[in-house]
Structures are given as C-alpha cells and as structure tokens.
Amino acid sequence: MMASFLQSIVDPKKNWLAALHMKTISRRLRNYGLRYDDLYDPYYDVDVKEALNRLPREVVDARNQRLKRAMDLSMKHEYLPENLQAMQTPFRSYLQDMLALVKKERAEREALGALPLYQRTIP
Numbered sequence: 001m002m003a004s005f006l007q008s009i010v011d012p013k014k015n016w017l018a019a020l021h022m023k024t025i026s027r028r029l030r031n032y033g034l035r036y037d038d039l040y041d042p043y044y045d046v047d048v049k050e051a052l053n054r055l056p057r058e059v060v061d062a063r064n065q066r067l068k069r070a071m072d073l074s075m076k077h078e079y080l081p082e083n084l085q086a087m088q089t090p091f092r093s094y095l096q097d098m099l100a101l102v103k104k105e106r107a108e109r110e111a112l113g114a115l116p117l118y119q120r121t122i123p
Contacts, residue, residue, distance in 0.1 A: 022091075025090070026090045026091065029088070029090035030080070030085045030088045030090055031073075031079040031080060031085065032069070032070035032073055032074065032079065032080065033066055033069055033070060033073075033080045033084065033085075033088055034066055034067070034070050034088075034090065035063075035066065035088075035089065035090050035091070035092060035093075035094070036090055036091055036093070037063075037093055037094055037095035037096065038063055038066055038067055038070075040095060040099075047099060047102045047103050047106060048095070048099060050102045050117075051095055051098040051099040051101075051102045052095070054098055054102070055094070055095070055098055059094050063094075
C-alpha cells in the first residue's frame, strides 16, 4: 500500500509537481547536452562502474564526450545552441538495463553467500 502511494507521488503522469520537476531537469540537461544516465558517478557506486565496464565502447565514448562538452560549456558559462538543444534526448536511457542486471547479480551473490566480484576502492 505504501509503495503504491510513493510511486504515485513520484510518477509524472499522476503528480503535476513531479511532472514540473521532470520538465525542469529535462531543460537543464538539454542546456548542456547531457542525458540523465550521465549523472551517475562510477567513483561513487561500484555497481555503476561495473555496468559502464560492460557497456559497448561506443556508448561509453559517447558518454565521455557528452560529459566533456558539458564541462567545457559550463566553464565558458554558455549553453548549447538552441538547434542542438532541440535534438537532445535527456531521458533516453543507456545505463539502466545494465545497472539493474549488475545489481541483481550482486544481490544473488550476496544471497548465496559468495564473495563479491568487485570491491569498493576509495579514489
């Protein structure tokens, strides 16, 4: 019961405040040409790091290019040109499926009592 209530609060289709938040996040990501999945930090979460390691090289390279472009634009206090902002797809996911698989594998290993395949290292 509580889970369905929480889902309805964060669902943009059911809650106008969540829809407004999603629209704001979308606009800010478009300004720099980022996708929502680009915001996941591989130094903070080892599951994200493992998921990025499993993705094809082209996907990771495109992610790194978007991050470099966003940092460059931010340092210059500029945004992408309007015509490029219109082409951006900020909520098109490329990491979520692999991340869910990695988390599922980790949970399965923990349930079986096996040692983790990867450890967290402090950068």
